[in-house]
Amino acid sequence: xxxxxxxxVRWRCSIVLASLLFSCAGGEHAATVTHPLPAGxxxxxVEPDDVYIVKNKPVxxxxxxxxxxxxxxxxNGEWVHQDDHxxxxxxxxxxxxxxxxxxxxxSRQQVEKIFGxxxxxxxxxxxxTTGTQKSQKAYVRIAxxxxxxxxxxxxxxxxxxxxxxxxxxxxxxVPTAEVEWQRNEELIxxxxxxxxxxxxxxxxxxxxxxxxxxxxxxxxxxNIVARRKSSSAAVIVYVDGGWSEWSKWSACGTDCTMWxxxxxxxxxxxTGGKSCQGLDLQSLNCxxxxxxxxxxxxEDVALYVGIVAxxxxxxxxxxxxxxxxxxxxxxxxxxxxxxxILTTGFQPMGIKPTKPGVWAPHRASxxxxxxxxxxxxxxxxxxTSYQGTLRSRHDMAQKFSVSNGPLxxxxxxxxxxxxxxxxxxxxxxxxSRLASQSYFKTLPRDTVNTSYGTFNFLGxxxxxxxxxxxxxxxxxxxxxxxxxEIYLTVQRKEDLRLPLAGCQTLMSPVISCGPPGVVxxxxxxxxxxxxxxxxxxxxxxxxxxxxxxxxxxxxLLLGEELVSEPYYCQLEAETCRVFTEQLGRxxxxxxxxxxxxxxxxxxxxxxxxxxxTLEYTIRVYCTDDTQDLIKExxxxxxxxxxxxxxxxxxxxxxxxxxxxxxxxxxxxxxxWRSKLLTGYQEIPFYHIWSGSQRxxxxxxxxxxxxxxxxxxxxxxxxxxxEGEGQSFSLDFNISKDNRPLDSDFLLVDNSTPALAGxxxxxxxxxxxxxxxxxxxxxxxxxSDWRLLAQRLKLERHMSFFASKASPTSVILDLWxxxxxxxxNLNQLAxxxxxxxxxxxxxxxxxxxEC
Numbered sequence: 001x002x003x004x005x006x007x008x009v010r011w012r013c014s015i016v017l018a019s020l021l022f023s024c025a026g027g028e029h030a031a032t033v034t035h036p037l038p039a040g041x042x043x044x045x046v047e048p049d050d051v052y053i054v055k056n057k058p059v060x061x062x063x064x065x066x067x068x069x070x071x072x073x074x075x076n077g078e079w080v081h082q083d084d085h086x087x088x089x090x091x092x093x094x095x096x097x098x099x100x101x102x103x104x105x106x107s108r109q110q111v112e113k114i115f116g117x118x119x120x121x122x123x124x125x126x127x128x129t130t131g132t133q134k135s136q137k138a139y140v141r142i143a144x145x146x147x148x149x150x151x152x153x154x155x156x157x158x159x160x161x162x163x164x165x166x167x168x169x170x171x172x173x174v175p176t177a178e179v180e181w182q183r184n185e186e187l188i189x190x191x192x193x194x195x196x197x198x199x200x201x202x203x204x205x206x207x208x209x210x211x212x213x214x215x216x217x218x219x220x221x222x223n224i225v226a227r228r229k230s231s232s233a234a235v236i237v238y239v240d241g242g243w244s245e246w247s248k249w250s251a252c253g254t255d256c257t258m259w260x261x262x263x264x265x266x267x268x269x270x271t272g273g274k275s276c277q278g279l280d281l282q283s284l285n286c287x288x289x290x291x292x293x294x295x296x297x298x299e300d301v302a303l304y305v306g307i308v309a310x311x312x313x314x315x316x317x318x319x320x321x322x323x324x325x326x327x328x329x330x331x332x333x334x335x336x337x338x339x340x341i342l343t344t345g346f347q348p349m350g351i352k353p354t355k356p357g358v359w360a361p362h363r364a365s366x367x368x369x370x371x372x373x374x375x376x377x378x379x380x381x382x383x384t385s386y387q388g389t390l391r392s393r394h395d396m397a398q399k400f401s402v403s404n405g406p407l408x409x410x411x412x413x414x415x416x417x418x419x420x421x422x423x424x425x426x427x428x429x430x431x432s433r434l435a436s437q438s439y440f441k442t443l444p445r446d447t448v449n450t451s452y453g454t455f456n457f458l459g460x461x462x463x464x465x466x467x468x469x470x471x472x473x474x475x476x477x478x479x480x481x482x483x484x485e486i487y488l489t490v491q492r493k494e495d496l497r498l499p500l501a502g503c504q505t506l507m508s509p510v511i512s513c514g515p516p517g518v519v520x521x522x523x524x525x526x527x528x529x530x531x532x533x534x535x536x537x538x539x540x541x542x543x544x545x546x547x548x549x550x551x552x553x554x555x556l557l558l559g560e561e562l563v564s565e566p567y568y569c570q571l572e573a574e575t576c577r578v579f580t581e582q583l584g585r586x587x588x589x590x591x592x593x594x595x596x597x598x599x600x601x602x603x604x605x606x607x608x609x610x611x612x613t614l615e616y617t618i619r620v621y622c623t624d625d626t627q628d629l630i631k632e633x634x635x636x637x638x639x640x641x642x643x644x645x646x647x648x649x650x651x652x653x654x655x656x657x658x659x660x661x662x663x664x665x666x667x668x669x670x671x672w673r674s675k676l677l678t679g680y681q682e683i684p685f686y687h688i689w690s691g692s693q694r695x696x697x698x699x700x701x702x703x704x705x706x707x708x709x710x711x712x713x714x715x716x717x718x719x720x721x722e723g724e725g726q727s728f729s730l731d732f733n734i735s736k737d738n739r740p741l742d743s744d745f746l747l748v749d750n751s752t753p754a755l756a757g758x759x760x761x762x763x764x765x766x767x768x769x770x771x772x773x774x775x776x777x778x779x780x781x782x783s784d785w786r787l788l789a790q791r792l793k794l795e796r797h798m799s800f801f802a803s804k805a806s807p808t809s810v811i812l813d814l815w816x817x818x819x820x821x822x823x824n825l826n827q828l829a830x831x832x833x834x835x836x837x838x839x840x841x842x843x844x845x846x847x848x849e850c
Contacts, residue, residue, distance in 0.1 A: 041133055042068040042126040045099070048138035052175060053108050054225055061138055063124035064101040066092055071102040075122040076114060080104055100126070106140050145173035145226045147657065148686045153204070153219055153233035160239045160267075164206035164213070170221035171228055177221035184215045209237045216678055231659060231684040236677050241269035241276040252286035259283050449628075452487035453754035456480075461760035461820070462488040462513075463751040468529040468575065468627035470751075470820070471513050474813045475765060477522045488513045490628050491585070497692070498544065498552055498587060503655055505599060506691030507532050507541065508576060508588035509628045516548070516584045522804070523568070523579040525817050529626035530576045530588050531600045531691075533652055538597035539590045543569055543578060546585040563803035570797065570814070574600075574625075577817060579800075579810075592655040600625035601651045601688070603718055603726055604633060606642040611734055614703050615675075618645070620662055620718065621697040622683060625650055633695065645737070649726040651718060658721035659685050662698045664714055671709045675701040710735045751821075761816055762825060768812060771832070775808040783836040785811060791831045 046064035151169035179202040216232040241264040264276035491510040543556035566581040663680040719725025801807040
């Protein structure tokens, strides 16, 4: 019994005892008790029922009992405080027994305190003079309905009278969602139309498809919280044409021919169905009074014999001419062959055995020895192998051996140094060894998306061409005396699944660099594209890193960086720069803070480069606006034989839960028709917003009415419902389209995948050291690294720069990654001149001069 009830019970017991004693002392006073205490156990007139909390609205539990002197609630084994009860006492007019009713309110916060541990429940306990009674348990649950359907219906094209099955698995919810189906926004009632049937697992079955069943079908899930609609599934019921019976033969005409016909009308083809196959008109030779047999007699026979004789003579003459021509041609070919053998002879071939990926064949020079076939070494190879280990200098002497000039030369003290330039390597060996590492079991086994190299204290750079992804290893980031084999790769999103919840969306490629665990003395910089809009106030953007165990952890919230942490980010308009002192696997995840938050989509239109059929397809890709995804789409379309037919457009896609719609208009009806029967196609909102689905696209199938039709003009619209849209105005010749919109239009990055040493940087190493020594020391007039950061518009990161041993070097690192392709040292020199460090003084200024 709760402590706050014990004084009340003791008081009731003393009252009862006093009443009994008083009645024993004098009977006349016993009759003065007008309301004797009731006998018997209490029973409940109203017991609390299970309830659901919708959003943040509290729920009320009610309990009523008679006869009862007290009622209290107990929730999850603990008594509810007396002050939280709303008590109402009445008397039953029929029996005269006391009735007591108690109510309590339960808030969402109370339920969430024990959420996940057990269900939240309450029951009431009623007391009377003879005993207690407990009510049934009432469970209080938080109601919800998730946004995403676990399975959505898919569009189909079916023949007439065929059975159709549309699947639907509603979103998870409490209470469980009810499901109904709509066709063209109208409710389907299986009782009114028995041709429809909804199964117990919410699937819709059309028993026999009718032409009237063509339309957009939507699965609708609802409970007490919300109502969700799936994406629409277009069902097209088509009819293949059938031939009618042949008509009777016509009368024999003057041309000695009679005819009969049939039509493709039983049934006529409809909604994209196939046309009838075979002839619709048939002829037969005949004779009649209008077409008499006039050929007879000996003269006619002689005429026929003469014609046949002339034909045979012409045929024999033609055969003779062909034989003579082929014999002359054979003789000429033989002479040419013999002359070649006599004058040229056989020449030796020298091919040096090599490993694949190290050497590449060069074109033979046009000279007197051009007949000799040789393979020259290719010193432009930019990759090297990775062993998954850390090696000091003296370990590298046994690893590389290049015949035409080694990359590593012995120094007087017996150690090795890495020369500037490009690094050889074996891509296949590297990936196979790297994939065997336990931490990187999901590393892709193709070398297209991977770069790797060997680096020392001079640093270097790794780049994935045409992806916007790079890794800058600044000078002195690798400790002196160490040589690291480092790789950089972009993960395909189907290889990895990031845990995304609520309004979160993947905003960048998933980048891996390693090996993890190497010691770095200063941060390296990862550059990668992102697809958020230019409004950071609408987003909470987090940098996620995968741990050794495989879980994803938040290591940084942009805008709330701590200089003491090993990670830091600079978010530019389309690029993110990640400073990290630990290598690993990273990704940017954004969570929208309002429905105004938007991510950039890139819209790309492709069509066949060559089309010989009546059908012509246009594929519209809707992908995140990052270069790596665009590169993948371009490569995939190249394999499919597709080509870009218009310049890509950018669309801002908002977190409004509205789908993306695509439609085609203004087709010249006299020459083209669209096989899409519905007004538009849709891509569900969450397919786009999650950012984890690749190659999202819609296909528009057009049909030209004649093979000779080559000019195509139309308008293709892409828009978010109640949001922004883009349109493509197409007007071109599908057989003679020479516009420069192929893959070279987008993929123009010719960066070298791996550069080691000073060749990886715009600023020479010695000049860099002089700049750092000149600007690192604080100057009274402010002409130090702080003014450099202001002139380069990097003042937002002052606290981060100040936390480093050499603030100037970090600023120059950031300048390097921002200006690698377009960097101009003269511009940097002009900035130095503005802050009082003349360009000529860069080489002469002393370490202590300000």
